[in-house]
Amino acid sequence: MKNQIVENVKPCCIFSYADAPTAIKHFEYEVLENFGKIVRNEDGTIKHYTYIWDRGGRSAVRCKKCGAVFLYQWTEFDGYYLGKSDEYYESYFLVKDLDEAILLNNNYNGFKLEMEFKGLKIWTIDDVWHWNKEDTK
Ligand SMILES: [Zn+2]
Numbered sequence: 001m002k003n004q005i006v007e008n009v010k011p012c013c014i015f016s017y018a019d020a021p022t023a024i025k026h027f028e029y030e031v032l033e034n035f036g037k038i039v040r041n042e043d044g045t046i047k048h049y050t051y052i053w054d055r056g057g058r059s060a061v062r063c064k065k066c067g068a069v070f071l072y073q074w075t076e077f078d079g080y081y082l083g084k085s086d087e088y089y090e091s092y093f094l095v096k097d098l099d100e101a102i103l104l105n106n107n108y109n110g111f112k113l114e115m116e117f118k119g120l121k122i123w124t125i126d127d128v129w130h131w132n133k134e135d136t137k
Pocket residue numbers: 012013014063064065066067068
């Protein structure tokens with residue numbers, strides 16, 4: 001299959017802020033479609049999960065200010081059994097449109113999307129926000 005990971009999409013307005021923590025404070029979005037936690041094959045069997053750790057899910061969201069579309073993925077790690085605290089991860093992957101979000105959702109499981117996505121993204125690990133764009137400040 002051809003690599004469908006998105007590149008060269010017009011950036012969302014949030015990427016014009018100085019850094020990721022500031023950008024996320026200004027990010028207002030609406031949910032276009034909820035993809036849930038499982039992608040199924042046509043026969044109903046499980047194709048893949050849309051998250052990495054113990055629970056999670058995905059949706060397509062749209063920036064209220066500029067209309068940019070993201071594939072949003074979240075996952076939670078249960079640290080209890082390892083004597084650690086739970087960890088919460090969220091990622092917003094910038095895509096071209098809703099169709100692109102649907103395509104990625106159908107073709108990439110949670111781990112593969114995190115590893116192979118080449119476009120702009122903004123993500124948090126335990127409330128610290130990062131992005132793969134150079135900070136401008
Ligand atoms: Zn925007």
